[in-house]
Amino acid sequence: QVQLVESGGGLVQAGDSLRLSCVASGRTLSTFPVGWFRQAPGLEREFVAAISRNGGVTKYADSVKGRFTISRDNAKNTVYLQMNSLKPEDTAVYYCATGPTTATLFTGAVDYWGKGTLVTVSS
Secondary structure: OOEEEEEOOEEEEOOOOEEEEEEEEOOOHHHOOEEEEEEOOOOOOEEEEEEOOOOOOEEEOOOOOOOEEEEEEHHHOEEEEEEOOOOHHHOEEEEEEEOOOHHHHHHOOOOEEOOOEEEEEEO
16 A cells, blocks of 8 residues: 655645645555645545656646646655645645556546645635
């Protein structure tokens, strides 16, 4: 099994930036594609971004394309989500997850979830 721990969330103003981190233990993260998801209060969890094993392929939800960047440093067993130009509608608990393929992550069918980190964006 793999354990995932997210960090980097916080309270920011609209237009600010945050970088979230997802650190894996138990298995080397390079084994898996990794995705970021988010869940706002009262809403279902939604896909945000995904990255392939070596970082060569990325995928983004339309709502964050051009503002968020997913990256990974397999030597540090870490995947990042750089979030720029944050909007109030980005407010959510952000989760990272692993899956066998990027396509699987895009559909929300994942193998392991982290416990999440809260991002709050005020107007």
